Amino acid sequence: MTTLEKELSIFALGGINEIGKNMYVVQYEDDIFVIDCGSKFPDESLLGIDLIIQDISYLQDNKDNVRALIITHGHEDHIGGIPYFLKQLNLPMYATDLTLGLIEIKLKEHGLLRSAEMHLIDDSSTLSFGSVDITFFRTNHSIPDCVGIVFLTPIGAVVHTGDFKFDLTPVNNDPPDIHKMAKIGDNGVLVLLSESTNAERPGFNPSELSVGSHIEEAFRKAKRKVFISTFASNVHRVQQVVDAAQNTGRKLVLLGRSMLNVVKVASELGHLDIPEGMIIEPYEIKKMNPQNVAVLCTGSQGEPLAALSRLASANSRHTEVLPDDTVILASSPIPGNETNVSRIIDQLFRLKANVIYGTEEGMHVSGHARQEELKLMLTLMKPKYFIPIHGEYRMLHKHRELAQSVGVEQENIFIINNGDVVDFDGATARQTRSVKAGRVFVDGLGVGDVGNAVLRDRRLLSEEGMLVILITVNKENGQLLSEPDTISRGFMYKPDAKELIDEVNETAKAAVGNVKGTSGNDATAMRQHIKKAVETLLYERTKRRPMILVYVIEI
């Protein structure tokens, strides 16, 4: 166990740049609170990795002091790591009802539902842990039921915004609780942690309500079936799709596992209001007039296995996109997904659909506060210290500039990396230490068993392929007992490679002869000698460096 030097500390264990996803920690003396536990999908450079989660060594090392896992909202980058986390550290969890509902789906898949300890909160809850009280405030985001968190410690209040925007006319008539935020600010905030995703974007987001009218207009104009794709978790947008269908005389088909899951949970909890008989099954489409059908599906980010991608490649077993159907992408591609999304749009145009995409169409607004909203939060909270969170460095940097512009002192702003700690002792704040942090890879059932060495091998294999060379020699005198046997995978087209493989075998054979003369029948030396000779040959002939494995079998 680490002993604490300071009274209050804030840790980033995820949420910055490429490492894991969101997880911040607030520690007051011996009470440790974890905020959010997200996961991240790997980019293509992380070959074969399924998911990235956080290294929680610090929490494991101090597990007797960790009191709670508090979740701000139900997005993957805030809840996706929970099953892996609970297997290592089974903490009591606190979240609002929709968030808990989405977490439950995950826990069920991992067989953890029974062992998990879940506590329902809402924005009026107060939790007490020793000398720390925890309260919440309602925010808006692209999923309902979001909260910001206030940790009331003896030396001051720590506020964590979660993800937020200020939508003053939200679809569910539950605007962000600005009055409560103002009160929190009036009572004094020692340190604010505020999200930075859109810190580079000027202005103030339009209301989600504006998307609804665009959707309804498109539904009305559509001559035949309408397909609309959006994030399943954007329940307010789903509601607006339901309303548009209702107002234009269309029945609604849901496609995609997460869409079905979220709609079920959100309806049960009263976050979605779907008229009786509105939802129909995919097989019923055929019987309907196309003008009376709308299909709401997943895959707006171009995910290759999701519903929209299957529809675009005419590969869905449920229904098909026909000429003059309308397809709406109610989304904006997350950086890295542009190519996949573009490919789907192309395919849909080839199917002669009327495709509506791109932000100018008004079919999407962001869920993250832009510059004027970030300044509003900073102004409401009036923090002494400020830590911009959730973002890449340039966003944190811009958020720092915004904080300065509304009066936070430059020396009171801390841009921290994952693992960095800011310590507060009532009078001062210092960022001088850090703890172990980093990303842990999930590959299939394995957690953490694929690291950089394995990825290096995978990269080498992926770029140049490999050759396995088998040599059988006499144990006594190192003499070759049969011709070398070489096979390749991922190296070059087999018929083209035949001649070269013959040369490889010749080279290996010659190398055996050479070694025999110099260092006797040492198998290791022979292996290295052969490998080197073949490497040189292949690079000369092809300018490629495949992985080469040499087996020397001594009989």
Add this chain to the structure above:
Amino acid sequence: MTTLEKELSIFALGGINEIGKNMYVVQYEDDIFVIDCGSKFPDESLLGIDLIIQDISYLQDNKDNVRALIITHGHEDHIGGIPYFLKQLNLPMYATDLTLGLIEIKLKEHGLLRSAEMHLIDDSSTLSFGSVDITFFRTNHSIPDCVGIVFLTPIGAVVHTGDFKFDLTPVNNDPPDIHKMAKIGDNGVLVLLSESTNAERPGFNPSELSVGSHIEEAFRKAKRKVFISTFASNVHRVQQVVDAAQNTGRKLVLLGRSMLNVVKVASELGHLDIPEGMIIEPYEIKKMNPQNVAVLCTGSQGEPLAALSRLASANSRHTEVLPDDTVILASSPIPGNETNVSRIIDQLFRLKANVIYGTEEGMHVSGHARQEELKLMLTLMKPKYFIPIHGEYRMLHKHRELAQSVGVEQENIFIINNGDVVDFDGATARQTRSVKAGRVFVDGLGVGDVGNAVLRDRRLLSEEGMLVILITVNKENGQLLSEPDTISRGFMYKPDAKELIDEVNETAKAAVGNVKGTSGNDATAMRQHIKKAVETLLYERTKRRPMILVYVIEI
């Protein structure tokens, strides 16, 4: 040799979607003309591939009739495939002086300078091949010395725009030759091939000149060194950087191989005007007042090995980015490059540089015509038939809509895929046939020896790694002679895998026993049996499916 059914045909051999890069073919009876020969860099899914070029089977099959390779301008996606092309088909090439200069650099690298036949043209040239005359018209783009091509055939004129925009106040005072274009249109255009890259973007591009004033302003404001990164081939922008340096009392350092190459060629040919003594060597920076230094470098697309990336990771042997230096990215990330560019911006902010990026800053304008410019070209040319070229399907689709909006008949517009042919016989046009086309992969020295099978292996290896299992059995009775020997690469972290590898060996051993009982000592059956048993074991334990190679050695 293919016999022709029609008098005039237009072929796409590259330029659409992911296949190769730009190459169109115009054939009038037995005279075949090739326009452009680009290459494309592969995306990350094409593991280990260095370059993508076109399948030119059709041209090889008709090689006695192919008259010329005509190049519209010197960008990689129009000239990058030339060395590979000439090795297969050594045609006479026709291009303007800067374009030829850039091609020469390539040919030199490939040792082809001596054998290549190059002809210098300008926008007033006329070439005659039998009954076909070829003329040119001057256009603007993000590289100087661009031309559009007019093929005057007995049944009508074919116009190919190349890449273009309408910059009416270009940096070099050589505006697009609108009068000549109008005349071409007045004389009658049978078919127009016009580029579609920006067909989705409304409006009209700002002049490149507007970038110059932003650059100069940033140079003036910069407190210390300025770094500016842009495409080397954007000679007009390079000129404006030179001018900005001159006007703000800074000397200029050039970093990056392509920057040095292009500046040399463009200066020699008079496309760049650099004052005597303006360019200094990197080692001289240290002796200078930082306020008198500007560094112009490559890498604006985030290319990991280019100058900007090295500077951002403090890895350049030439100079370094220090706090309060200014770094300008005078570019917009090409789709797919966003992540790399963002990473560099983050790194530069961490170095405490003042980073200027993003299109709002006015540091970049596109080189491709936007919607109003495309309509202007269509209006000038008044073609009977229209083939939108260079782009992905959605762009071609939008370009078709634009053509219709200015009066081209819908049935006279052909959206063609690579390999598709449009045949004209004077009275009608038909798109009914296609020829072999596709992409050819270059990997190291190999051209075309890596195909889908090899890539599939590379993908499998890259995602799950591999295991090699070695079994030695008695040739006579199939009895195991020693313990199985298994090694893995790219599968899992070795220490973690030890126990599992033991299990693999046990499983292999058991499988040998089973086979022995059923089908004797058949090595193939044994190999398959072992493979299957190990596959099942590994999937059960890890949910991974690595490539498994089993060697059975019979002694």
